[in-house]
Amino acid sequence: MPSVPPALRLTIDLDALVANWRWLAARSGGAACGAAVKADGYGVGAARVAAALARAGCRTLFVATWAEAEALLPLPHGMTLRVLHGVREAELPFAVAAAGAAMPVLNTAAQVARWRAAAPDRPCDLMVDTGMNRLGLAPGELAAAQGLKVETVHSHLACADEPDHVLNARQLAAFRALDAGGAQRSLANSAGICLGPDYAFDLTRPGIALYGGVQHPDMAGAIRPVVGIEAQIVQLRDVPAGESIGYGATASGPLRIAVLNLGYADGYLRAFSGGAGEAIVGGERRAVVGRVSMDLTAIDATGTGLREGDWVAIDFDLPRAAARSGLSQYELLTGLGARYQRAYR
Numbered sequence: 001m002p003s004v005p006p007a008l009r010l011t012i013d014l015d016a017l018v019a020n021w022r023w024l025a026a027r028s029g030g031a032a033c034g035a036a037v038k039a040d041g042y043g044v045g046a047a048r049v050a051a052a053l054a055r056a057g058c059r060t061l062f063v064a065t066w067a068e069a070e071a072l073l074p075l076p077h078g079m080t081l082r083v084l085h086g087v088r089e090a091e092l093p094f095a096v097a098a099a100g101a102a103m104p105v106l107n108t109a110a111q112v113a114r115w116r117a118a119a120p121d122r123p124c125d126l127m128v129d130t131g132m133n134r135l136g137l138a139p140g141e142l143a144a145a146q147g148l149k150v151e152t153v154h155s156h157l158a159c160a161d162e163p164d165h166v167l168n169a170r171q172l173a174a175f176r177a178l179d180a181g182g183a184q185r186s187l188a189n190s191a192g193i194c195l196g197p198d199y200a201f202d203l204t205r206p207g208i209a210l211y212g213g214v215q216h217p218d219m220a221g222a223i224r225p226v227v228g229i230e231a232q233i234v235q236l237r238d239v240p241a242g243e244s245i246g247y248g249a250t251a252s253g254p255l256r257i258a259v260l261n262l263g264y265a266d267g268y269l270r271a272f273s274g275g276a277g278e279a280i281v282g283g284e285r286r287a288v289v290g291r292v293s294m295d296l297t298a299i300d301a302t303g304t305g306l307r308e309g310d311w312v313a314i315d316f317d318l319p320r321a322a323a324r325s326g327l328s329q330y331e332l333l334t335g336l337g338a339r340y341q342r343a344y345r
Contacts (some may be wrong), residue, residue, distance in 0.1 A: 021053055040065045122149065192234070232312075236257070239257060
């Protein structure tokens with residue numbers, strides 16, 4: 001807790017996050033349901049997320065890098081961690097020492113050879129590319145991993161948030177055709193879970209939906225918001241007719257505006273300028289006025305009775321904010337800056 005309290009707050013509803021995980025776990029059918037906590041739990045705080053999910057019964061976590069893994073270890077009892085980017089040569093000593101608590105998801109033939117040389121008796125996972133052309137072994141390279149202690153074979157869906165996209169069925173067929181050598185299988189991310197039981201296999205890997213993201217019609221009304229933003233008012237001012245407001249003079253009076261201690265350095269990006277962003281004042285929506293700047297954002301405060309120092313809630317409902325700003329729900333969460341006081345409940 002800083003000695004000088006920030007003028008920005010993130011409220012993080014861990015009960016809502018756990019409820020989202022339980023809904024996704026139920027939709028996973030007989031598959032175990034893990035959780036992606038990379039990028040510091042999508043900006044929410046990976047350690048707090050991991051502890052809450054451990055209490056709820058989650059047993060498998062996913063991060064991107066070994067630096068993220070190191071920040072989370074030791075894990076709550078009974079949990080294991082998968083590192084999605086595999087293992088570099090420089091990471092081998094830590095990865096080998098962490099085996100059992102954390103393991104690499106090997107993506108290339110070089111990574112497979114590296115792990116075989118360093119820790120052939122330690123568990124690992126494999127990622128296989130089935131059509132996304134991002135990370136993963138080619139299907140024909142799977143044989144190179146024979147003899148390793150492979151726990152799970154993964155692949156990743158490119159278009160799961162588009163339920164009717166032809167690539168979903170194509171990737172499912174390609175994944176089914178793989179010889180996993182007796183290892184469990186994992187294909188479905190958040191949106192993939194909603195594509196139906198055929199996509200669940202043995203382990204699902206939800207991410208954005210845990211944190212309030214909505215990617216499929218079935219999630220609407222079921223997935224609960226997790227993150228809220230509150231900003232303190234720095235100044236109120238009356239702008240007369242003919243006077244401009246903010247950088248670029250893109251807005252003008254007559255208006256009463258409240259200038260908030262919030263800007264793009266806090267992840268509230270310029271895409272929210274000109275009314276794309278909104279605050280909630282007394283149950284009413286108040287538009288962002290003019291451009292969002294680095295540290296400040298103005299909202300229409302006409303007729304509100306707001307005062308300097310008051311706290312104002314920002315509309316941060318992920319699907320709505322994404323639609324209004326043109327940003328993805330992932331960008332909205334992971335772009336949150338470091339100047340917030342985080343309040344967990």
